[in-house]
Amino acid sequence: MPVTHNSDVSVAILGAGALGSVIGAALAEAGRPVALWTRNLAHAQAIRDQGLRVDRGGETRRVRIDAGPVGSSAAQPDLIILLTKTQDSAAAMESIAPHIARGAFVLTLQNGIGNAERILPFCPADQLLTGTTMTNGLMVAAGHVSTQGAGEAVFKAMSPAGEARAAEFEIDVPGFALRHSGHALEAIWTKAALNCAMNAAAGLTGARVGQLTSVPGMRETLSAVAAEVVAVAAAQGITVAQAEVEAKIDYATANHTYHKSSMLQDVEAGKPTEIESLCGEVTRQAEGLGLATPLNAAFAALIRLKTAPATGAETEGANDA
Ligand SMILES: NC(=O)C1=CN([C@@H]2O[C@H](COP(=O)(O)OP(=O)(O)OC[C@H]3O[C@@H](n4cnc5c(N)ncnc54)[C@H](OP(=O)(O)O)[C@@H]3O)[C@@H](O)[C@H]2O)C=CC1
Ligand SMILES: CC(C)(CO)C(=O)C(=O)O
Structure with missing residues (x-):
């Protein structure tokens, strides 16, 4: 079911480590519905206990954000942003099969070549978005990340049907902008x-x-x-x-x-x-x-x-x- 307004898009970050936590924090601070999913349970626990600490430009923030194992948040996400390391993509994708079956889109913003191809066996092309980002994240300790510079990303869809819905998934919040682009490849x-x-x-x-x-x-x-x-x-x-x-x-x-x-x-x-x-x-x-x-x-x-x-x-x- 298409989302009617971009700010309603509910996001889950799959593999919320250094970068996923930074992007998730930007969404949470802008009041967007977002959950961090990770197998790093010490990181998730620290976030639940004290909020996520984000250091940026000499400032430190504590961000309240939902964090836990895959699928732990109550809401079905509209968009799942894959941010595990590439060698962990297959296992991570397998774990979200029920969400994909319910229509969630998956966006990979991982570094490297062949990310969309790697996850296509686990997600219909019509629900798959692929892109890249210059946002960065450093894992300082469990529950604590830092970031520097501007947070931007571009993506494209992997099928004409996906392209038709791509604009629904654009994001523009302080600290993170995600744009649909004809030059994403x-x-x-x-x-x-x-x-x-x-x-x-x-x-x-x-x-x-x-x-x-x-x-x-x-x-x-x-x-x-x-x-x-x-x-x-x-x-x-x-x-x-x-x-x-x-x-x-x-x-x-x-x-x-x-x-x-x-x-x-x-x-x-x-x-x-x-x-x-x-x-x-x-x-x-x-x-x-x-x-x-x-x-x-x-x-x-x-x-x-x-x-x-x-x-x-x-x-x-x-x-x-
Ligand atoms: N960090 C950065 O500045 C940037 C990173 N990128 C890219 O983003 C991606 C993520 O990088 P980064 O955030 O640094 O990586 P991290 O290793 O910090 O984060 C990945 C997280 O995914 C978790 N994970 C692994 N497998 C699963 C799974 N099956 N289910 C749930 N969680 C899982 C990892 O857990 P565990 O800790 O147990 O391994 C880890 O917490 C990479 O492709 C990287 O190249 C792109 C731009 C900048
Ligand atoms: C470009 C760089 C090095 C951040 O500066 C990055 O993408 C990463 O840490 O993987």
Whole structure:
């Protein structure tokens, strides 16, 4: 059943961690119906106990917001925003099957390539929206996130029927704007080019976003990694402007100074990273297209090594005869 007014759209954030909590908080503060769903029960409990703490631009807010496990809120959401890491998409989507059956739309704003394709087995194309965002979130502690810079996102629908209803899901509240766009696919690849470069570099070095270009050679390295992604998109008829990627890298380094890239947050937490839907996916697609992406291949291999389980070789004396 179509929603009659955008402000009535009831939203659930599926996988409310760093970014999902920031977006959910913006909606809650604007008085929109929103629930945070997460398997991180310590985070949900802290939010229920004390409200969600959001640090932004030197200000701290406590936001009262519904938080709990998947499906815990009473209301059936109209829109479910998927914000788990990409490797968790399938399990998360399986858990919302009853809501999809009742007509909820699903929007992925995850980083990486192939997100819509990954979740299509779990959601009819007519109910699937795909997009990207420059909003950022840092998980400081359970119940506590921080964010820097402007919160914007664009999306498109995955079918003509979905496109016809897309305007219903646009959002414009302080701290978060979500716009329907005819160029969402290009925007997804633009963001992926940025993330292949910045997230892997941060994950490898531990640098915050504002530090990433602080030494000679790094800004050029980010551009070169991103240029490989732009070439893979172009070979598939998706026109990404390198200048736009450069502008977004500059925006992030200037405005997300304190932010730890989502991949660095995973590396530090000892969790799996999204490298396979970023540099790994770009490298696999390039191989299929007869292109070479040596920098993405190297970043992918290095992140795999950095996050690989211990082999025992790191123990002193392990290699002694
Ligand atoms: N953080 C950022 O600044 C940005 C992130 N993004 C993208 O947004 C997405 C989310 O990133 P981010 O918020 O950093 O990630 P987080 O890891 O902080 O948050 C994801 C949350 O999803 C939870 N989760 C995982 N699987 C399930 C499931 N099956 N059911 C319910 N909850 C689940 C995780 O729980 P658990 O803690 O147990 O793993 C975690 O709390 C990623 O694709 C990222 O690339 C995009 C732009 C910026
Ligand atoms: C662009 C960036 C690095 C935020 O600046 C991001 O998208 C992330 O943390 O995943």
